[in-house]
Amino acid sequence: MVIIDAQQNIAFNAQQLGLDYTRWAWHQRQSADEPPAVTSLRDNMLGRVAIVFGSLQVLPETAVGLPAWQRYTYPTAADARQLALWQLDYYRRLADDHDSIQLILTRDDLAAVLESWSDEQSIEQRKQGIVVKLKGAEPISEPMQIEEWLENGVRIVAPAWGQTRYAGSAGTDGGLTRLGYELLEVMADYEVLLDISAMSERAAADALDRYEGAIIASHSNPRRFHHSPRCLPEALIRRLAERDGAMGIMVYNRFLRRDWHPRDRQRQVSVAHWVDAVDYVCQLTGAVEHVGLGSNIDGGYPLSALPIEIDTSSDLWLLRRRLLERGFTEAEASAILGGNMLRKLNQSLPDG
Numbered sequence: 001m002v003i004i005d006a007q008q009n010i011a012f013n014a015q016q017l018g019l020d021y022t023r024w025a026w027h028q029r030q031s032a033d034e035p036p037a038v039t040s041l042r043d044n045m046l047g048r049v050a051i052v053f054g055s056l057q058v059l060p061e062t063a064v065g066l067p068a069w070q071r072y073t074y075p076t077a078a079d080a081r082q083l084a085l086w087q088l089d090y091y092r093r094l095a096d097d098h099d100s101i102q103l104i105l106t107r108d109d110l111a112a113v114l115e116s117w118s119d120e121q122s123i124e125q126r127k128q129g130i131v132v133k134l135k136g137a138e139p140i141s142e143p144m145q146i147e148e149w150l151e152n153g154v155r156i157v158a159p160a161w162g163q164t165r166y167a168g169s170a171g172t173d174g175g176l177t178r179l180g181y182e183l184l185e186v187m188a189d190y191e192v193l194l195d196i197s198a199m200s201e202r203a204a205a206d207a208l209d210r211y212e213g214a215i216i217a218s219h220s221n222p223r224r225f226h227h228s229p230r231c232l233p234e235a236l237i238r239r240l241a242e243r244d245g246a247m248g249i250m251v252y253n254r255f256l257r258r259d260w261h262p263r264d265r266q267r268q269v270s271v272a273h274w275v276d277a278v279d280y281v282c283q284l285t286g287a288v289e290h291v292g293l294g295s296n297i298d299g300g301y302p303l304s305a306l307p308i309e310i311d312t313s314s315d316l317w318l319l320r321r322r323l324l325e326r327g328f329t330e331a332e333a334s335a336i337l338g339g340n341m342l343r344k345l346n347q348s349l350p351d352g
Contacts, residue, residue: 001330002050002117003316004338004345006248006294007197007219008039010094010130011087012057013298016071021094025312034069038306039298039313041094041101044128046314050117050338051104051345052128053156053218053294054091055135058083063162067300077138077165084139088152091132103153104129107349110342131345133195133218136161143182150190155349157187158195158218160203167207168200171229175202181210188212193348196220196240197294198230208239214347215240217247219294221255222280225273231255234284241285246340248294249277251316253305262304269307271322278336279326288332292340293319 013019019028019037028037044052058080059066061073074080095103104110113129115121133156140146146157159180160167166183168174176184184207187194194211196204197220208215217240223231232240232247240247253260253269256277261267281291297306297313309318323333 001320001334002048002114002338003293003319004051004053004341005044005049005297005313005316006053006216006292006341007133007250007296007299008044008052008054008313009057009296009298009300010039010052010054011090012055013037013039014090015083015087017069022098035298035300036303037298038303038311041098041128043312043314045100045126047312047317048117049313049316050113050126050128051110051341052130053133053341054130055133056084056087056139056154057135057161058087058139060138060162074138077141081139081141084134085152088132088154091130092153095130100127102127102129104131104345104349105153105155106352107346108352110345110349114342131155134158135195136164136198137166137183138164140166140183143179143186146183146186146190146192150192154192156193156195156216156218157183158197158199159183159207160199162198167203169203170198170200172200173202174200176206176210184211191348191350193344196236200229201233201236204232204236205239208236208243208245214344215243215245216341216344217245217294219248219250219296221250221252221277222284224280225277226255226258228255237281237284237290241287241290244289246290246292246344247281248292248341249274249281250294250296250299251307251310252296252299252301253307256307262302271307271309271318272326274307274319275322275326278323288328288335289340289343291336293337
């Protein structure tokens with residue numbers, strides 16, 4: 001069994017923090033003033049994270065609460081485009097320079113990565129697949145330009161990360177804009193995988209009703225465990241399941257335990273709390289097919305904001321054991337940790 005993680009910020013952290021994805025995370029922990037390195041190619045491979053959805057994330061200079069380590073922001077959509085292209089080039093250079101990394105552009109690429117993890121293959125032959133996800137559509141100059149981003153390797157688009165010209169973001173009342181509806185139409189023509197994470201409730205509901213292609217919420221925890229607009233309410237989770245979508249659960253303490261406090265050891269969060277969120281989605285939807293992992297483990301948090309068993313992405317393999325201990329079968333654990341996101345990839349990736 002392998003893991004598919006629907007949210008890691010590999011290129012963003014290379015751009016903003018100077019992290020090197022090819023070096024062990026532990027070797028890159030230097031400044032206490034910056035988020036610690038928690039992911040790397042080696043850590044992911046050790047944790048059997050065979051595929052990651054690697055985000056392109058850019059933030060406006062007007063964003064509230066930007067941390068001191070945030071080096072680059074954008075004042076205009078043109079600047080957003082340039083920052084995102086830098087990150088996209090980082091993924092392409094990783095794949096060009098390292099035989100163990102493969103960008104997943106087609107179903108054939110996906111099959112090749114999965115085959116490298118079969119029992120017949122040696123450890124040296126394993127590959128990690130990266131599916132590039134545009135996390136916030138502001139870098140797309142206008143809807144028809146999506147074709148250019150697809151040609152350059154993007155396979156997943158989340159219209160909102162913060163307010164964009166295309167959709168309202170979590171915590172706002174804004175829905176899809178006119179450009180947003182046009183963007184969905186073009187995305188449907190190319191069978192792009194739509195990610196509703198970080199969209200406002202109104203925009204997400206509109207997208208679920210309007211979009212005809214495959215849909216996920218790559219990293220969106222249930223609101224039952226933390227009342228944040230970044231978390232999905234019951235109605236949206238049910239609607240996502242009706243559309244055969246899947247939502248990735250983050251390993252972020254604040255979204256896993258409502259009363260969590262970083263300085264109170266009595267309120268520590270463990271991997272069992274992640275399983276609680278997974279089980280809740282399964283019970284709410286009546287199936288295991290609509291939940292997965294979208295760790296966002298490298299989302300700029302201190303280590304104290306991750307479950308106590310998690311130090312690097314190599315520890316994501318512990319999630320399997322906790323699922324089995326809770327009573328999930330091997331097949332169910334496999335679906336949750338990989339199969340459900342794999343289903344959405346197979347529905348959206350082109351042949352060849």
